[in-house]
Amino acid sequence: MAGQPKTMVRTLKPSLAYRIRKSLARDWDLYLLLLPGVVWFLMFAYKPMAGLRMAFYDYNIFRGFEGSTFVGLANFKEFISGPDFVRTVKNTFMIALWQILICFPAPIILAIAVTEMKNKFVSKLTQTATFLPHFISVVVVCGLVVNFLSPGTGIVNLVLKKFGHEPIYFMVMPEYFRGVYTAMTLWQDAGFNAIVYIAALVGIDPQLYEAAIVDGAGKWKRIVHVTIPGILPTVVTMFILNIGKMVKVGYEAILLLYKPTTYATADVIATYAYRVGIGNRDYGLATAVGLFEAVIALIMVVGANKLSKRITESTIW
Amino acid sequence: MKNDGQHLIQGRGERIFNIAMVFIGLAISAVVLYPLYYTVIASISKPLYVENGSVLFVPKGVTLESYRQAASKPGIWVAYANTIFYTVVGVLVNMFFTATMAYSLSKPRLRFRKFLTLFAVFTMWFSAGLIPLYMTFRDFGLLNTRTAIIFGFAMNTYNLIILKSFFEQVPESLEEAAFMDGASNLRIFATIYLPLSKPALATVGMFYAVNRWNSYFWAMNLIRDDDKMPLQVLLKKLIVDRVANETEAAIITHESMSSPTTVIYAIIVLAIIPMMVAYPFVQKYFKTGLTIGAVKG
Secondary structure, eight states: OOSOHHHHHHHHOOOHHHHHHHHHHHHHHHHHHHHHHHHHHIIIIIHHHHGGGGGGEEOOTTTHHHHSEEOTTHHHHHHHHSHHHHHHHHHHHHHHHHIIIIITHHHHHHHHHHHHOOOHHHHHHHHHHHHGGGGSOHHHHHHHHHHHTOTTTOHHHHHHHHTTOOOOOGGGOHHHHHHHHHHHHHHHHHHHHHHHHHHHHHTSOHHHHHHHHHTTOOHHHHIIIIIHHHHHHHHHHHHHHHHHHHHHTTHHHHHHHOOGGGHHHHOOHHHHHHIIIIITOOHHHHHHHHHHHHHHHHHHHHHHHHHHHHHSSOOOO | OTTOSTTOOOOHHHHHHHHHHHHHHHHHHHHHHHHHHHHHHHHTSOHHHHHTTOOSSSOOSOOOHHHHHHHTSTTHHHHHHHHHHHHHHHHHHHHHHHHHHHHHHTOTTSTTHHHHHHHHHHHHHOOOOHHHHHHHHHHTTOTTOHHHHHHHTOOOHHHHHHHHHHHHTSOHHHHHHHHHTTOOHHHHIIIIIHHHTHHHHHHHHHHHHHHHHHOOHHHHHHOOOGGGOOHHHHHIIIIISOOHHHHHHSOOOTTOOOOHHHHHHHHHHHHHHHHHHHHHHHHHHHHHHHHHHHHHO
């Protein structure tokens, strides 16, 4: 166990096999530490990937792959030519679009607002208050939404009634779904997502602001010319990190909120896969739908990263 | 904060801006906190006032009857205990799997380090999806078991990367000195790195705990028995899936001390109390964790 085999390896350049053996001899327990994690990834992340084969079978859960018929791309064809394809793809992208247009910029604006608040107490209060909803579970948040919007006893309709308005059946009318869902995620995550931007804003060199003031820049000009360029790399990074998730949209929440009457606007690819798989037990089709979605998400992430490489210099890899 | 420099001359416009920001901050906070505030006041008010809309800012006809009803919902305490079990044991398992692998991956001398990191990170960008994961649990015979919940979600790649970058920041000299004294990797990990990384471990542990406490989706699909059910799955039945008519049909009189609606609000309060109590600590650690994650990202 000599102190520094690293230098020795570099000067002698022995064979790869030798270096691996040497590394194992010194660091066998370092590899041992790796073991539980690697086994976990194999069992619960890569083993399911092998299960993606189901997408190409008319999969029968009791007979396994041997007893199920290989159907090639039939499941994909069934999904793409079926009546649910256009609806679910459109809804997925519409909900993602609302997220990009409203829920993505909101935390940036919130972060700028919070750092511009000279009153320390108000700044702190705003951060604490907006951060809080993130820690409430998706079930409770959806419970709040459903109960607040209930036509008979929900606070929203009670207030509407006070103004002489008829109660609105928010949760059964498709035209309200995207608005409700967007407002809900905005409430829950804006403060949480602002943290990263607040950290980036605090890191901007104060001299830049002082120079801008000397040049006679007002508040607004300083925000546009110093603050925004200062956090742009963070914005790009967060955008790429989020874009893959956006395709996945919050199906756990949508599953709790949607109803057959709101499928027209609420049913996304993931919820459809869930209904087909867990509900109808059509495992082949459900896997194919899930795979379709996962591939689109992957393309979006890679694409966004390529794009950001071209526009700015920052990438996530 | 940043432009408090001496060169700053506060003009009138600047002062108006600052005052406006105070009001904006207060308005945002009020709007964000109101749903939770309303839930609390509705849960302690008489249902008649809640359901005719006269409880808006202050509770009316204060009573704890709704809480008595909520606390006697069948299965609620078993579910509560299960959630505590899944959270405590689950986080310990999470920390074991995450810390060991993160430590190993943080060492530049580890062979195939790049490949192994990619092996983990790839799962962030591409996952097999619902049905294949469900089938995996089925193949391993883990349906309807606590083991599925505890071990099936033992790792989160994002947390792995955070912890790995924490470990990378520990100065190498400490490790080398211990190597000279003949300490093994396991020993160095346990006696030098773990104690040094307490804040990082607390941060990641907190991430996991919040996640464990709040998750419902896989428990709903994997667990069938009521005695293994976590709180969130029961909550789904009690506060989301409730039949709308049930509430509407309830006859509320002056004498009613609770109604399905006020009981729901009481259940919600009971469910979020632990999180609210822990919030100050959670908030502190989450901020550090997120900031470091961002720097790394």
